Amino acid sequence: MGEASWFDGPEGEPELQPKWRPVPPDSNAPVPDAAPGAQPPTVPSSSGETPVDLLSSAQEAAPGPDSPPATEAALGGLYGVPTRDGWQPSSLVELFGKPETAGESESAAAPAEPTSSAGDGAPPVTAPFIPPRGVIPPAQTPAGSSADTPPTGQPVVTTNRGDEASKQKKRRGAAVVGVIGELFITVGVLLGLYVVWELVWTDVQAGAEVKEILKQTIEQPDWVEPLASTTAPLHDPTIEPPPVDADPLATPAAGQVWATIHVPRWGLDYNVPIAEGVSLPQVLNRGMVGHYVGTEGPGRIGNFATAGHRTTYSKPYNRVAELKDGDSLIVETAQYYFVYKVYGRDIVYPQDTWVIWPVPTDRNAVPTKRLITLTTCHPMFSAAQRYVIWGEMAYWVDKSEGTLAELEG
Numbered sequence: 317m318g319e320a321s322w323f324d325g326p327e328g329e330p331e332l333q334p335k336w337r338p339v340p341p342d343s344n345a346p347v348p349d350a351a352p353g354a355q356p357p358t359v360p361s362s363s364g365e366t367p368v369d370l371l372s373s374a375q376e377a378a379p380g381p382d383s384p385p386a387t388e389a390a391l392g393g394l395y396g397v398p399t400r401d402g403w404q405p406s407s408l409v410e411l412f413g414k415p416e417t418a419g420e421s422e423s424a425a426a427p428a429e430p431t432s433s434a435g436d437g438a439p440p441v442t443a444p445f446i447p448p449r450g451v452i453p454p455a456q457t458p459a460g461s462s463a464d465t466p467p468t469g470q471p472v473v474t475t476n477r478g479d480e481a482s483k484q485k486k487r488r489g490a491a492v493v494g495v496i497g498e499l500f501i502t503v504g505v506l507l508g509l510y511v512v513w514e515l516v517w518t519d520v521q522a523g524a525e526v527k528e529i530l531k532q533t534i535e536q537p538d539w540v541e542p543l544a545s546t547t548a549p550l551h552d553p554t555i556e557p558p559p560v561d562a563d564p565l566a567t568p569a570a571g572q573v574w575a576t577i578h579v580p581r582w583g584l585d586y587n588v589p590i591a592e593g594v595s596l597p598q599v600l601n602r603g604m605v606g607h608y609v610g611t612e613g614p615g616r617i618g619n620f621a622t623a624g625h626r627t628t629y630s631k632p633y634n635r636v637a638e639l640k641d642g643d644s645l646i647v648e649t650a651q652y653y654f655v656y657k658v659y660g661r662d663i664v665y666p667q668d669t670w671v672i673w674p675v676p677t678d679r680n681a682v683p684t685k686r687l688i689t690l691t692t693c694h695p696m697f698s699a700a701q702r703y704v705i706w707g708e709m710a711y712w713v714d715k716s717e718g719t720l721a722e723l724e725g
């Protein structure tokens with residue numbers, strides 16, 4: 317019996333030989349029968365029934381004239397099926413692996429050489445590689461790809477050092493951006509706290525302090541309490557000049573409180589102390605109105621100029637823009653009320669000091685009127701400009717003669 321005679325195709329055309337046969341490829345000896353008493357190979361049944369004796373089943377098949385011996389056919393059915401495309405493994409090989417024979421163990425690890433059909437011009441066909449049991453097959457490279465490219469479906473492992481360095485740079489950049497972001501957040505929180513302190517807490521703190529200063533001022537021994545049951549007569553300064561004209565102008569100490577200001581437009585309870593000077597820590601930041609040093613005193617001919625905060629530190633001049641012509645500005649001293657009426661306003665720059673001259677707009681002019689000036693920051697929450705209000709004295713009242721009707725409502 318020839319080795320591949322039963323694989324011959326039509327017209328003597330040789331078929332592809334199987335990758336494995338139960339006998340060495342250089343032997344024509346028949347496959348020996350199983351030893352007496354030996355058990356034929358079986359395959360477990362998936363349903364849990366009696367295992368199937370595949371060898372016996374193969375031997376019982378009727379052999380044809382071109383069929384291989386029964387034993388060889390049975391083993392071929394168990395371990396592989398020869399086809400036109402090459403030897404295909406059967407379920408037994410998939411379960412237990414192909415047994416090795418002499419001469420095959422050395423050549424089994426190498427891929428099979430391609431064979432081609434004779435004379436038909438077909439491309440060479442490579443039989444599938446079946447490794448022995450326990451041998452891990454080497455990675456196969458598909459045609460048209462490089463050795464560094466893994467087969468389809470397998471994960472790609474990149475060992476490019478340039479990519480790793482780029483990733484490290486990105487991580488460092490992300491860390492730097494994170495630190496900068498945290499710094500911005502911290503600065504934002506600090507600025508927010510500063511705004512809260514500037515706009516809210518300073519009002520609370522200065523407001524409490526100015527109330528205490530006002531209380532101490534009106535409790536001074538020389539501070540006259542007006543008679544509540546009597547309305548005092550109004551004195552026209554052009555006809556009856558106030559007594560202060562005959563008194564020498566006293567020079568209060570810096571920060572000393574010596575008057576208060578009432579603005580009925582801002583409420584009948586509005587009464588803020590006036591201190592000497594416009595120092596921030598001594599006067600303005602304590603919630604008081606400051607008197608510009610060198611300008612005239614209240615009730616006198618000339619310009620009684622004052623300053624006050626508009627948005628912070630109790631903001632005594634916060635509503636300055638609400639004043640209208642004819643509104644009263646009342647300055648109270650220990651003995652008198654001096655009532656001024658608003659007649660003008662302007663928005664200027666900080667260097668425009670002419671607004672507090674004895675005669676505004678004309679520094680060399682001789683004053684003949686009794687004026688008052690209110691200055692504060694403009695616009696709101698900014699010190700870029702100054703909002704200015706001017707008023708002229710309308711009358712004065714001696715507190716010992718009675719109360720002022722405008723303060724009674």
